[in-house]
Amino acid sequence: MKKTFELIHPKIKLERRVDAVKYELKKYLKRERNKTLPAGADYWDFDCKFGNTEAEAEPVHLSQLNKLIDKTQTENLTSFYVEILAKPGYRKSNDLSDDELEDY
Numbered sequence: 001m002k003k004t005f006e007l008i009h010p011k012i013k014l015e016r017r018v019d020a021v022k023y024e025l026k027k028y029l030k031r032e033r034n035k036t037l038p039a040g041a042d043y044w045d046f047d048c049k050f051g052n053t054e055a056e057a058e059p060v061h062l063s064q065l066n067k068l069i070d071k072t073q074t075e076n077l078t079s080f081y082v083e084i085l086a087k088p089g090y091r092k093s094n095d096l097s098d099d100e101l102e103d104y
Helices: 014-033 062-074 098-103
Strands: 002-006 043-051 058-060 079-089
Touching: 014 043, 014 062, 014 079, 043 062, 058 062, 062 079
Parallel strands: none
Antiparallel strands: 002 079, 043 058, 043 079
16 A cells, blocks of 8 residues: 545544544555465564654554654644554574573
């Protein structure tokens, strides 16, 4: 998802528009997580970018998106850009040798 969200609407208040944007992002994430994983992948990981415009967008963690959206509301910005790209995630295994296992 690569999208610029407009917060100004003639009939919808700013607070409700922000809630609608958060809900749309949540719905997109749920839809992406329900897709079948490629062979060998453990989970869906997401690369996220956030900024006032597409050119100003900087990488952020997925958990920071709601806070950044709230921040745009307090700063009275009229729009912002969000980019969320799904990629397969792989868990890192803890390969401990037999000597290290005996210590536990």
